[in-house]
Amino acid sequence: MRLSQSLIPTIKEVPSEAQIASHRLMLRAGLVRQTAAGIYAWLPAGLRVLNNIADIVREEQDAAGAQEVLMPTIQPATLWQESGRYEDYGKEMLRIKDRHERDLLFGPTNEEMITDLYRQSVKSYKELPQAAYQIQWKFRDEVRPRFGVMRGREFLMKDAYSFALDYAGAVIIYRRMMLAYMRTFQRLGVKAIPMVADTGPIGGDLSHEFIILAPTGESQVFYDAAFEDVDYGAGNFDIDKSEDLERFFGIMTGNYAATDEKHDLDAWGKVAEDRRREGRGIEVGHIFYFGTKYSAAMNFSVTGPDGQKLFPEMGSYGIGVSRMVGALIEASHDEAGIIWPDSVAPFKVGILNLKQGDAVTDAMAEDVYGKLRKVALYDDRSERAGVKFADADLMGHPWQIIIGPRGAANGMVELKRRATGEREELTVEAALAKIGLIAN
């Protein structure tokens, strides 16, 4: 994209309403704008990050055997009355009356609706196990929304639901999802630690939350270095083999990990001193096994092999996709701005034309942009070089191709790696080869 004709409004001033780094940087880098308390519009650069994250989440859900569906945002209250959660949810649920005075709500989660969809169609044990997921906007009417997209009211979440015939089958899906999560976070370029968690309003008796490490995280976390040593890739664990899943789950649950709320000094003392790790963390995912809580309450049963009636054993699995945008920035930024992991960067490359209007510089910049149209943001504004340098660092493109009149006259560009600050002078071809965008 050409920055001059894009809705990517970078700002120099630090927005006074933003208390944490990711919120400040998302506003300053022009990723989002707030349209009401805790509700954000995603501008082109922000949406690209959101979509890149969603694509990685989607690929790993597909690989874990879940099928994608899309449930509506607006749900009838009757479904929630069936499960008994309509009253429980309190004021966080956005309640709505339509023109016929029927009670609706903006879904904060979808256990009831997915159970209803399966109840309508799945009648036999032969059709299970199954898992389904969606990536859809949810609403929770927080009293005091804050921290930008980290605690917004309208937020994008991947929520998956599983239906198995028995406990053993449910556990296999639970472990498979946990492995899919670790792979997802690894691909997003962050360290994640799964921790035993309370089940809260979802209910159930087996639950883990996933905390990613970020210096500005919301809680203190303590964990065994074992989590950092694991290779979560397909070479080490076959996600379709239950023995691999068991070995994986053994590592995830056999090593110490806790947030400060649940920190147990006795157990921590037993971890070898050189393997103790401590840091700040942000919760970005949560998985639950809750048995027949919803299937029984909503009377979803299937016929078993001997004709008996079985209530499927269920689980649900969430990742905060919009929250993850903020969390990634908390995990990866410096004084100058965002440092995007390559896998999610809105633009892999920023092209900086240091002398817009100079024929030679313009020609070279246009030529480079022509080659990188899909992955580059071309700063073609008539701004000073200093402004372009600052904005490129702020926006956090993994690579910058800097084109000035002197270099251009000699056929050279400067290539900068945002994460390290390393710069070198190269021909255009060598720069593209180094970035990995053309063969050498």
Add this chain to the structure above:
Amino acid sequence: MRLSQSLIPTIKEVPSEAQIASHRLMLRAGLVRQTAAGIYAWLPAGLRVLNNIADIVREEQDAAGAQEVLMPTIQPATLWQESGRYEDYGKEMLRIKDRHERDLLFGPTNEEMITDLYRQSVKSYKELPQAAYQIQWKFRDEVRPRFGVMRGREFLMKDAYSFALDYAGAVIIYRRMMLAYMRTFQRLGVKAIPMVADTGPIGGDLSHEFIILAPTGESQVFYDAAFEDVDYGAGNFDIDKSEDLERFFGIMTGNYAATDEKHDLDAWGKVAEDRRREGRGIEVGHIFYFGTKYSAAMNFSVTGPDGQKLFPEMGSYGIGVSRMVGALIEASHDEAGIIWPDSVAPFKVGILNLKQGDAVTDAMAEDVYGKLRKVALYDDRSERAGVKFADADLMGHPWQIIIGPRGAANGMVELKRRATGEREELTVEAALAKIGLIAN
């Protein structure tokens, strides 16, 4: 996907609540399920169609120079009070109060919000023209929602908005969008005719709606055969050249086209008899130029080249993405079921195992499925052959690979083309080559 473990619940009975073919077929083929009046959940096969359509729409919007954004579904009432539309919209607007009793609404369209986003950030004529689009869920609280997704309450729409410095600039974007629309519909496999339209609640003085032809369409349409003769491709029109856009627009507006509401018998009489075409049509898109209606009302101005204050000239451009799923089915089905155009089919191929449990048949079917995992639905249910034939025709896969025990023993499959009913016996390799999934 394996049909036995998927939420693709085909049904044999004709649902009594569905009055039109697309609604019946979408329910019968397991594409969607209604979760409240006029509100649908998209099951895996339906979601694939929806995403395929959205991808084509997105590519053509990108090619037309529009940038993708994503605005929230929930909007503050204050924005609509600024434009004066808050009261105008009446009961079709879903009005909501949050826990602090603030007035919100589920957006039925986004002129106000996009104007506000541009107003916050764009200050100079140098940053225009720009166009932005989103593919996002909208809500219109219809009194009597019906016809399935064709007239639902929660629906997916592509809405684009443009900002230009003057009328001439606005007209160029308007024409460019019209060309992008014709290309979009062509790629979706349907014939579309643009027609002069009223501007309705959006306001403005230049507007076209796009009607696609379908035997079961909602209105009678009359048009000159000229529309069918045009090649809308890049070879004929360069979307970035204003002279090409003018020539294109001349053809679109210089030939007769009208729905029965606006049919003009005098003008129709002047169309050469052998060029008169008549049929039923469904509205799937609408574009508007409305000048400074919103920019002036909401005080969005930019500084012009001479320091003067300019209110940008705006347009908006909609395509009903979820409605299009129904419209495509209306345009392309027969007694047996849906006939998907190749470009949007949820699965390019259906694999029918006619004797599940037979070792040779299973082995061959698994082998074929292994090769086509991403594009095929494998009917591995333990159902009779007749049920599988009927369901494959119902679901409308462009191709069926039919595998029975006799053929399998000889290394042969039967390949059926859904649109023509043509069948032939082939080796697996020849079948895949014919479908175009492997080189010959």
